[in-house]
Amino acid sequence: MTWKSFHRRGEVLRTVIAAADTRRDGTLPLDVDGVAETFPDALSLLGALQLRWHTRLSGRIERELMNQPMDLEQAVVTAWQQTAEELPGVRSIVDHYRDQPLDEGMAVAMAKAAAKEHVLLAVMAGRAGAHDEASAAREGARIEASARAKYRPFRQFTQPAPEPGILDRIRAALAA
Numbered sequence: 394m395t396w397k398s399f400h401r402r403g404e405v406l407r408t409v410i411a412a413a414d415t416r417r418d419g420t421l422p423l424d425v426d427g428v429a430e431t432f433p434d435a436l437s438l439l440g441a442l443q444l445r446w447h448t449r450l451s452g453r454i455e456r457e458l459m460n461q462p463m464d465l466e467q468a469v470v471t472a473w474q475q476t477a478e479e480l481p482g483v484r485s486i487v488d489h490y491r492d493q494p495l496d497e498g499m500a501v502a503m504a505k506a507a508a509k510e511h512v513l514l515a516v517m518a519g520r521a522g523a524h525d526e527a528s529a530a531r532e533g534a535r536i537e538a539s540a541r542a543k544y545r546p547f548r549q550f551t552q553p554a555p556e557p558g559i560l561d562r563i564r565a566a567l568a569a
Contacts, residue, residue: 405431406441413442413482419489436499439490442483443506450476450510454517466518466536473514473540511537 405427412422421435421442422428432438453476457468477484491507494500508526511533515521518536521529 401427402431402441406445409438409442410445410480410483413486414480415482417482417485419485421486421490435495436502439486439499440502442486443503446476446480446483446487447506447510447513449480451513453479454513458517466520466539469514469518469536470540470543473537474544477540477544507534 405425409422409425409428412425416422421438423435423438428438432441450473453472454469457472457475458465461468461471487503487506490499491503494503508530511530512521512523512526513533514536515529515533516523518532520532520536523529
């Protein structure tokens, strides 16, 4: 991969993430400009989104553990929720294709990715060791379920009404 294609791939991926965050329908935005030229198939795009999720989650966990070192599990839960808040479209895509993969290859890839994420959650929460992946994956799945149970996706933020400007005040005074 050349330096130019590397940057182009990153640019297309950012555009895909922005589209996913806007749509929040859980489907891969394969219609975004540059996707067909940059990603050979849906699994490649999904893998890039999964990697973005995992990387952001890992970094967020590290930050939360620095801020909240006494309650490791709560730090991991908070990190998962904050990452889901930052990447709601990516999270919905990952969830959708984890539950409804397009083919057997995607099913295998998503199962592996989910297991790796669960191991990460369990190990970072201090609930399991990396040497026992099966129990760590089970414990991580429990932690993810806990994070999801307390998470309210797609919060709608209301913007405060803007302060009236000088013209608005003059109009109000003239109308009175």
